[in-house]
Amino acid sequence: MQPADILSSLFPAGHDVTxxxxxxxxxxxxxxxxxxxxxxxxxxTYPGVDEALALAGHILSxxxxxxxxxxxxxxxxxxxxxxxxxxxMGLSETLAHLAKALWRAEQAGHRTIGLLYGGSAAGAxxxxxxxxxxxxxxxxxxxxxxxxxxxxxxxxxSLDVLKEKAAGTPVFAxxxxxxxxxxAIAEIWDPARPLCDQLKALLAVTRDDDGRAGWGLERGGRxxxxxxxxxxxxxxxxxx
Numbered sequence: 001m002q003p004a005d006i007l008s009s010l011f012p013a014g015h016d017v018t019x020x021x022x023x024x025x026x027x028x029x030x031x032x033x034x035x036x037x038x039x040x041x042x043x044x045t046y047p048g049v050d051e052a053l054a055l056a057g058h059i060l061s062x063x064x065x066x067x068x069x070x071x072x073x074x075x076x077x078x079x080x081x082x083x084x085x086x087x088x089m090g091l092s093e094t095l096a097h098l099a100k101a102l103w104r105a106e107q108a109g110h111r112t113i114g115l116l117y118g119g120s121a122a123g124a125x126x127x128x129x130x131x132x133x134x135x136x137x138x139x140x141x142x143x144x145x146x147x148x149x150x151x152x153x154x155x156x157x158s159l160d161v162l163k164e165k166a167a168g169t170p171v172f173a174x175x176x177x178x179x180x181x182x183x184a185i186a187e188i189w190d191p192a193r194p195l196c197d198q199l200k201a202l203l204a205v206t207r208d209d210d211g212r213a214g215w216g217l218e219r220g221g222r223x224x225x226x227x228x229x230x231x232x233x234x235x236x237x238x239x240x
Contacts, residue, residue: 001138001191003042003074006117009195010072011036019043023051024074025058030196037062037110040074047124048081052094055128056101063101068109070203073102075129076118095123099131106133111203116141116185121174122150134202136187137176143185144174170221181221183212 003024007015011028017038018026022045027037039055041047047055062071080091102112114132119142129135129143137143148166152159166173170181179185189198213229216222 001117003040003076003117006074006115006138006195007038009191010199012194012196021045021051022047023054027069028072030200034200035067035069036199037069037071038074039071041077041120041124041128042074042118044076044078044119046078046081047095047128048083048086049089049091049094051081052091052098052127056094056098059098059101059105062110063105063108068111070111070113071102071105072199073112073114073128073132075114075116075120075125077120077124077128079120079122080124080127092123095127099127102131102133113199113202115189116143119143122146130184133207134186135184136189136198136202137180137185138189138191139176141176142174143176143179147174171216178221181216181219183215183217183219183222183225186211186215 003019007017007028011030013029013031015028015038016026017024017028019042022041022043024038024040024042027035029035039058041051045051059071062069080095082091105112111134112132114129114135116129116135116137120129121144125143125145146154148159148162152162155162170178176185176188180188187198187202189195213222213226217226
């Protein structure tokens with residue numbers, strides 16, 4: 001689905017979302033009573049320092065408002081823009097700032113939902129889609145924390161060895177099905193159904209905890225994380 005189709009399906013009561021320089025900003029109406037703030041990255045844009053600061057600034061401006069409107073982050077990006085200029089200007093710090101802006105929005109009462117409808121990779125994926133309180137995706141999306149050729153360069157393992165490991169270990173592998181199995185993605189939405197109904201259903205669920213480690217256990221993609229997290233919490237409370 002293209003952004004125009006996604007926005008029409010999400011907001012049958014209308015929206016004012018605009019695109020400039022590969023960034024989306026605006027708001028939409030799920031119904032006459034429910035407004036949702038929207039930010040995003042579109043067109044496989046590679047976010048750098050300028051884009052990260054612009055998105056973070058927009059998100060932080062939302063947190064100053066008294067209303068608790070949800071915040072939807074649409075994502076179709078490349079990896080972060082690893083140009084010399086961006087690296088020298090503190091790319092990692094500005095991406096961390098963007099992730100913390102999303103956390104601040106959650107703390108201010110705004111549910112943050114990432115909707116991955118295209119690609120995203122590496123630091124750009126971590127600081128946008130994965131930094132949201134909940135992450136959903138549409139079929140055909142292609143997330144990856146690191147692609148296998150890059151992983152081969154870092155680990156010094158052959159691409160054949162990595163492909164073999166990725167085939168049996170979702171936490172090790174790129175792609176929508178693997179990220180869903182690990183619990184990183186809460187739901188894969190059905191594009192044949194109105195997206196507004198699926199967003200309303202997600203917003204109606206009260207979250208008691210993050211949930212991702214539990215989903216990873218249930219789906220068999222990350223079977224140790226939930227138990228380890230519980231043990232870390234127990235030890236921390238015991239020595240608090």
